[in-house]
Amino acid sequence: MFEPMEVSAEELQHLVSDRALKGETVLLNMGPQHPSTHGVLRLLVELDGEQVVNVVPDIGFLHTGIEKNMEAKRYWQAEVMTDRMDYLNPVGNNLAYCLAVEQLTGLDVPPRAQAIRVILAELQRISSHLVWLGTHLLDLGATSLFLYTFREREIILDIFELVSGARMMTTYIRPGGLWRDVPPEFDAAVRAFLDLFPRRLRQYEALVTKNPIYKDRTQGVGVLSKEDAMRWGVTGPMLRASGVAYDTRKARPYSGYEQYEFDIPVEHSGDVYARYLVRIEEMRQSLRIIRQALDNLPDGPVRSDNRKYMPPPREEIGVSMESLIHHFKFWTEGFSPPKGSAYAAVESPRGTLAVFIESDGSPRPYRVHVRTPSFANLQALPLMAKGGMVADLVATVGSVDIVLGDVDR
Amino acid sequence: MSAEHVQAAAEALAERLQGEVSEDNGQVVVRLPKARLLDAARLLRDAFGFQVAEDITAVDYWQRREPRFDVVYHFFSYDHAALLRLRVAVDDGEAMPSITAVFPGADWYEREVYDMFGIPFDGHPDLRRILMPYDWEGHPLRKDYPLGYEEPQFTFNFDEIQAKKVQGRR
Numbered sequence: 001m002f003e004p005m006e007v008s009a010e011e012l013q014h015l016v017s018d019r020a021l022k023g024e025t026v027l028l029n030m031g032p033q034h035p036s037t038h039g040v041l042r043l044l045v046e047l048d049g050e051q052v053v054n055v056v057p058d059i060g061f062l063h064t065g066i067e068k069n070m071e072a073k074r075y076w077q078a079e080v081m082t083d084r085m086d087y088l089n090p091v092g093n094n095l096a097y098c099l100a101v102e103q104l105t106g107l108d109v110p111p112r113a114q115a116i117r118v119i120l121a122e123l124q125r126i127s128s129h130l131v132w133l134g135t136h137l138l139d140l141g142a143t144s145l146f147l148y149t150f151r152e153r154e155i156i157l158d159i160f161e162l163v164s165g166a167r168m169m170t171t172y173i174r175p176g177g178l179w180r181d182v183p184p185e186f187d188a189a190v191r192a193f194l195d196l197f198p199r200r201l202r203q204y205e206a207l208v209t210k211n212p213i214y215k216d217r218t219q220g221v222g223v224l225s226k227e228d229a230m231r232w233g234v235t236g237p238m239l240r241a242s243g244v245a246y247d248t249r250k251a252r253p254y255s256g257y258e259q260y261e262f263d264i265p266v267e268h269s270g271d272v273y274a275r276y277l278v279r280i281e282e283m284r285q286s287l288r289i290i291r292q293a294l295d296n297l298p299d300g301p302v303r304s305d306n307r308k309y310m311p312p313p314r315e316e317i318g319v320s321m322e323s324l325i326h327h328f329k330f331w332t333e334g335f336s337p338p339k340g341s342a343y344a345a346v347e348s349p350r351g352t353l354a355v356f357i358e359s360d361g362s363p364r365p366y367r368v369h370v371r372t373p374s375f376a377n378l379q380a381l382p383l384m385a386k387g388g389m390v391a392d393l394v395a396t397v398g399s400v401d402i403v404l405g406d407v408d409r
Numbered sequence: 410m411s412a413e414h415v416q417a418a419a420e421a422l423a424e425r426l427q428g429e430v431s432e433d434n435g436q437v438v439v440r441l442p443k444a445r446l447l448d449a450a451r452l453l454r455d456a457f458g459f460q461v462a463e464d465i466t467a468v469d470y471w472q473r474r475e476p477r478f479d480v481v482y483h484f485f486s487y488d489h490a491a492l493l494r495l496r497v498a499v500d501d502g503e504a505m506p507s508i509t510a511v512f513p514g515a516d517w518y519e520r521e522v523y524d525m526f527g528i529p530f531d532g533h534p535d536l537r538r539i540l541m542p543y544d545w546e547g548h549p550l551r552k553d554y555p556l557g558y559e560e561p562q563f564t565f566n567f568d569e570i571q572a573k574k575v576q577g578r579r
Contacts, residue, residue, distance in 0.1 A: 014535065060540035065556075067525075068549055072556050103434050230460045230487060233514030244487060251490040342434045343464075343483060343494065356481065358468050371464035371483070379517045408540055 039404030074334035099344035177303030222396030236351025334363035465518035476500035
C-alpha cells in the first residue's frame with residue numbers, strides 16, 4: 001500500500017492568520033463532500049467563534065485534464081470534451097469552442113444557424129439559472145422551489161433532446177454551423193415554453209423575492225465591491241450585481257447578438273440578494289431574445305458550404321466519387337486550420353467564457369485553453385466571505401453559482 | 410470593440426517598452442521581453458484603463474523553438490470593451506515576474522500556469538499547485554509529459570500495479 005507524502009505545517013502557514021497558530025481560532029474543513037459546495041470543492045475556513053476570519057478554497061478535485069486531452073484529438077473530436085467542462089452549459093461551451101475554430105479557419109456561419117445557436121444558448125442560460133435558483137434556495141432551507149425549477153428545466157431539456165437527441169451533452173453546435181437543421185416541432189415546442197415560463201417565473205418571485213427569511217439571509221451578505229469585482233476578474237451576474245453594466249453579448253457581440261434588443265440587468269448592492277435579482281431578470285431578457293430570434297428565424301442552410309473545413313452533404317456521397325473520397329478523408333484525417341491563434345469569448349450563464357486555441361497547421365489543436373468564468377469567480381470568494389458568519393458562507397458560495405467541472409476542467 | 414484603443418495601447422507598448430506588434434486572426438498581439446512585463450502591466454492599467462487580466466495561459470513549444478514557452482496574457486478593459494493579447498517568451502527553468510501586484514485577479518491563473526507548465530512566478534504571494542495534487546511530479550501540459558493512463562487498481566492486483574508506478578506519483 002502507498003503512503004501519502006507528508007506536507008509540513010510551515011509550507012502552509014502563510015494561508016492562515018497568526019492567531020490560528022496560537023490556537024485562538026479554529027480551522028475547519030468544509031468539503032470536499034459538503035452538500036452546499038455543489039460538487040467537490042474544499043474550503044479551509046478559519047473561524048473565530050461563528051465569524052469567518054479567512055477562507056482558502058482548495059480546488060482541483062474534479063480536474064480531468066480536458067485541455068491536455070484536447071491537444072491529442074482532432075478539431076471535431078475535441079469539441080465533445082467541451083460539453084463536459086461546464087455541465088450546466090454545454091451549448092455555451094460548444095459555441096465558444098466553435099467560434100474559436102471558426103476564427104482560425106475563417107468559416108462563416110449561415111444566418112439560420114446563428115439564430116438557432118442564439119435560441120439554444122439562451123434556453124441553456126435559463127435552464128442553468130433554474131438549477132442555480134433551485135439549489136441555492138435548497139442550501140438556505142427552502143426545499144420546495146427546487147422541485148418547481150427542475151420541473152421547468154425538464155421542458156428545456158426536452159427541447160434539447162428534440163433537436164440533438166441528447167438532453168445534456170448535446171454537441172449540436174459544430175464548427176461552421178449546426179449538426180443538422182432543427183425538426184419541424186422545434187418552433188411549437190419553444191413557443192409553448194415561452195408562453196408558459198413568464199407565469200412560472202412570477203410564481204418563483206412570489207415565493208422568494210419578498211420572502212422575509214430569504215431577504216434576511218441574503219441582504220448585505222457576501223458583498224463584493226465594484227472595484228474588487230473588476231480587478232479580480234469576476235464576470236457574469238456577479239459583476240452585474242456589483243454595479244458594472246458589462247455583458248459580453250453587448251460589448252463583444254457574437255453569433256448575431258447585436259440584432260436583438262435586450263437589457264443588461266444591473267444591481268448596485270453587490271450582495272447575494274442582488275445576484276438573485278440579476279439572475280431572475282436575466283431569465284426574462286433571455287425570453288425576449290428567444291422570442292425575437294424565433295419570430296425572425298431566417299430560412300436557408302444551417303452549415304457553411306466551405307468544403308475545405310466542412311464534410312460534403314449526405315446526398316452527394318451516393319452520386320459523386322469525389323464527395324465520397326472527401327467524406328472519407330474528412331472524417332479520418334480531419335481538417336487543418338492555418339497557423340495562428342484565436343480567442344473567442346461568449347457570455348455563459350456564469351460569466352465570460354473564452355476559448356484560446358493555438359494551431360500549428362496540423363489537424364490537431366496545438367494548445368487549447370479555456371478561460372472559465374467559475375474559476376475567476378471562485379477566486380473572489382475569500383473577499384466576500386471574510387468577516388461574515390459561517391452560516392452566511394453557505395449563502396455566499398451558493399450565490400457564486402460555481403460548477404466545479406467549470407473550475408477544474 | 411474599440412479597435413483604435415487597442416491599437417493605441419499596442420503602439421505605446423512598442424514605443425516605450427520594446428514591444429513587437431503583430432496581428433493574429435484580427436486580434437492585436439504584442440510580444441514583449443520578459444523584463445518589461447511589469448511595466449507593461451502598469452502602463453496598461455494606469456494609462457489605458459485595462460482593468461483586468463482576463464486570462465493567463467502558456468504554450469509549450471518543446472523541440473520547436475527556443476525559448477521554450479510563451480506565456481499568453483489577455484487584458485480587458487470594461488470601459489473601452491478592448492482586448493489586448495501579450496506574449497512573453499520564457500525558457501525552461503526561468504522565472505516569470507508575477508503581475509499579481511498590478512492585477513490581483515492574476516493570482517490563480519499564475520498558479521495554474523505554474524502547476525501545468527512548471528513556470529515559476531517571482532513575487533507571487535502563494536505559489537502552490539492548484540489543480541494537481543500537492544505531491545504530484547511533473548507538469549501535465551508540457552509537451553514532453555505523456556498523455557498516459559492509469560490502470561485501475563483492485564484489491565487482488567493493487568500491489569502489483571503499485572510496484573510499477575513511479576515513486577511519489579500517486
